[in-house]
Amino acid sequence: IGDCLSDTTYSIHIDFNFNNLPTDSVLVYGNGNLIGQYLAVNDGLTIDDFPQFESNNTTLSVCAFEAPDCCDMVEFDTPNCEGGGECHIFDLVADFGDCNGDSTYSVFIHYFSNNLPSDSVVITSDNGYSAQFEHNPDGFTIPDFPVANVQTTLITVCALGDNDCCDTYALETPDCGQGFDCEIYELFVEVGECQTDSTFLIDIVLAGNSLPSDSVDIYADGILLGTYFDHPDFIRIENLQVSDEEEMTITVCAQGDATCCASFTIETPNCSGDCVISEIAVDVFDCNSDTTFVIVVDFEYENLPGGGVDIYSGDDYLGFYTFDQIPVEVNNFPSHDSGNYTVTICESDGTECCSSFSFPGPVCGSGGCSIFNLEYTMTPCDSAGNFFFILDFDFNDVGQDGFEVAGNGNNYGNFSYDDLPIELGPFEADETVYEFVVFDSANPDCSEAIEPGEVNCFVSTTPVDYDEFFTIFNNGTIPGIYAKKDLVLSLINSSGKNMIYQLPLSTDQQYELNAEPAGLYIVLLKNGQNIWPVKLVKTEN
Secondary structure, X not given: XXXXXXXOEEEEEEOOOOOOOOOOEEEEEEOOEEEEEEEOXXXXXXXXXXXXXXXXXXXXXXXXXXXXXXXXXXXXXXXXXXXXXXXXXXXXXXXXXXXXXXXXXXXXXXXXXXXXXXXXXXXXXXXXXXXXXXXXXXXXXXXXXXXOOOOEEEEEXXXXXXXXXXXXXXXXXXXOOOOOOOEEEEEEEEEEEEOOOOEEEEEEEEEEEOOOOOEEEEEEOOEEEEEXXXXXXXXXXXXXXXXXXXXXXXXXXXXXXXXXXXXXXXXXXXXXXXXXXXXXXXXXXXXOOOOEEEEXXXXXXXXXXXXXXXXXXXXXXXXEEEHHHOOEEEEEEEOOOOOEXXXXXXXXXXXXXXXXXXXXXXXXXXXXXXXXXXXXXXXXOOOOOEEEXXXXXXXXXXXXXXEEEEEOOEEEXXXXXXXXXXXXXXXXXXXXXXXXXXXXXXXXXXXXXXXXXXXXXXXXXXXXXXXXOEEEEOOOOOOEEEEOOXXXXXXXXXXXXXXXXXXXXXXXXXXXXXXXXXXXXXXXXXXXXXXXXXXXXXXXO
């Protein structure tokens, strides 16, 4: 789910796998409403104006065009786009006009925007200019923009009141007679072929302005390689020594001006001729039978013989895949009861050049309960140094009795899988090394553990008075919260179960515990970086 683009639409990216489509297109539906027809591609598709439905959940369906029974669907929480969502400034363009002597020139500014928090923007540049202007969707002219002595001037437009809502444009600085400083820019280094088992060649491309001579000094990791003519096409350096480090920094300086330099980092090539398979990454997908599931494997390689690789799960050979198939989709990765797996990638028809990667995955088949991909996030600390953990995970073939969470000698209760993600707390930042174990209530051996470790809270010494933000009423009967400013509310019962997760409350809205049974509750209220846990007691229904 992407950003809100208005108060009724947001952007969404859809990834899906497909086989044997009757055409090259799919139809996308939201809550049964046709959104549109789109080209089916392996990289998925992005819809920039997906409508916000009034329901709390949105059901997204993708169906093959001319095959209405060939579909898949997913359900997600409908985002709240009230107020238009986040601010955006994009497609900024700056065009320079006439010079006003050698110190200023005119420049026309145009950009597109969504959800600006005010009617003004702030214009800045990398040479120190800063000024405020009224927003104009048709653009506006700055008549006296200061001339810089560098080839490129970076102009940034930000929304007034939101320093994260910005866009930047690189403007070629006009020549108004001001004179330019020495500058090397657009440096690029291309690694060429190995020339021996310990040397290789590089080609260097650069752009320069006001260099004091027609030559440059070139360094590799701070060691001078020599002085070279600044050829307009490229500079070739042969027999560069292979470094023992994984990366090398190439620096180019104008001869005669040691302060006029630019650097570019390259990966050190493997010139020994040894085969290398590295940087293996695995994306895990659902079971597609009682015994197999799908993975997508990506990796880097050097000096691999043949036209591809052999992939194994343990001793099980899964198939040969060409280099053109990377990242490789393996549709028949075998499942077993442990839920822990290892994929091995080897040179074709050989086992001397191999590399392995271990990962958690689902347990497929009847009774094959699995809990995997357990992750945690944390809320900001409140003024007392307290915080909450939020746990989320994937699961397959679990029991009907929910799951339990334990850790540090505590059992935090039983939860429904429908409650995910769950929020636990509040906890104290008291040097505890926090750990959590999640296990299926009906199958205790079906579990996953995670250790967030020790948590440090950096708490402001000036607490924020919550009376400016909300009021508590009827605490002890049917309590509620009245919002004086925009808030986000989460509700947790006495067992630690997350009853409501991040419910937006606008100014002058109120929330009452009408539907919940009598008992003790913790309400977590958040405004920006401020967070307040509030204890509520309900005695009446």
